[in-house]
Amino acid sequence: MTNLKVAVIGCGSITKNRHLLEYDNNQQTEIVAVCDINEERAQEAAEKYEANAYTNYEQLLETEEIDAVSVCLPNYLHAPVSIAALNAGCHVLCEKPMATSREEADNMIKAAESNQKKLMIAHNQRFVASHVKAKELIEKGDVGKIYSFRTTFGHGGPDRWSADGKKSWFFNKGQAVMGAMGDLGVHKADLLRYLLNEEFVEVAGFVETNTKQNIDVDDNAVCILKTESGVVGTLAASWAYKTIEDNSTVIFGEHATLRLEDDPNYSLIAQYTNGDVVKYELGQIQSNDKGGQTNTQVINHFVECIIHDKEPLISGEEGKKSLEVILAAMESNTH
Structure with a gap:
């Protein structure tokens, strides 16, 4: 199987220290795009991992052919961006807390089901x-x-x-x-x-x-x-x-x-x-x-669930x- 093409939306500390490092260390993934409203931050990550940089996640989802997305954004954006990525046909790994209300969480779950995609929440303590x-x-x-x-x-x-x-x-x-x-x-x-x-x-x-x-x-x-x-x-x-x-x-x-x-x-x-x-x-x-x-195993588990079609x-x-x-x-x- 060819490598999963992944994008990371949000290039703050959790992305820099966990998501990008762990995708980079995973033999079955290829980081193709990163996105952050801070253009300098997006460019820095893109250069390091030889990926395309975006400042608009909708544009990223429209332009790139990707299999999976990590959503590493402020809490209020977790639901809308995860839902947009699921609707664009991507599997989604969302940082915690998954949403800011029960209703948002329900909508994320529904989007995953209707698009038949994996939705995983990055609770690394397990x-x-x-x-x-x-x-x-x-x-x-x-x-x-x-x-x-x-x-x-x-x-x-x-x-x-x-x-x-x-x-x-x-x-x-x-x-x-x-x-x-x-x-x-x-x-x-x-x-x-x-x-x-x-x-x-x-x-x-x-x-x-x-x-x-x-x-x-x-x-x-x-x-x-x-x-x-x-x-x-x-x-x-x-x-x-x-x-x-x-x-x-x-x-x-x-x-x-x-x-x-x-x-x-x-x-x-x-x-x-x-x-x-x-x-x-x-x-x-x-x-x-x-x-x-050094490795939280979150990314590895997410990737394994996609490849082997398992429930996260x-x-x-x-x-x-x-x-x-x-x-x-x-x-x-x-x-």
Whole structure:
């Protein structure tokens, strides 16, 4: 089979550090076009990967013959651009959160179905080695009945790594709609749904803007979540962790406690009620700071699903369910 021809729409940090690198490293893809409203940014990416540069995504979709598109844009553009790409006959990998409302998510799912194309949401936490191993231990029954959890994703904020720094779209409600909850919280909602293998039925959130000046989106949130079987726990999403990134999850079960990305040396520690402790060195989680996994496996999985006609692990439906947890937390905060 000839290589998949791919285009990346949006040339910010996530594109530069993840999507383009990972497509370039994948033997079955060819980067043919890139697009960004910032012409200089588009040109720079195009030169590096010998692709065509565009500043208008509609023009790109009309002109180029492409098989797949990565949508790496501000949140409010995820749905319209993904739908346009699906309607143009492309498979779509969309950055998280997949959309800014349930209705937008539904429209994306419908567009994928009616065009018979793959829609995948880039929730990379499902591919992290420690998370995959933890799921395996839970499914094997090693942990027993799960009672509780806590999960956190916090760092100093996108101003440290976003292409536009303090002027980033992440801080603009019109473009981002959600702040730390959309940026980080949705990752953890998706991870918990994956690990626990059940849905959340009740969500309560304290969602604040108390860290950064002159922004109109949330930057610090703590949520309480309850699953259909009665597992309760907390989810924190924050841009207030100034010194060190925290991307940890702890699962408290009947026979064991699993500590994921909660130790500097071991990516997973299983502490059993009989006193046994098993420490796994599985390579660190990918991080915006230096170090961590160099390949998130997101692109590889997306490409494999297209080539072998498989349903992506994080389909549109899965992306929507994770988005709904975040929307529910934010809605609960307004009451």
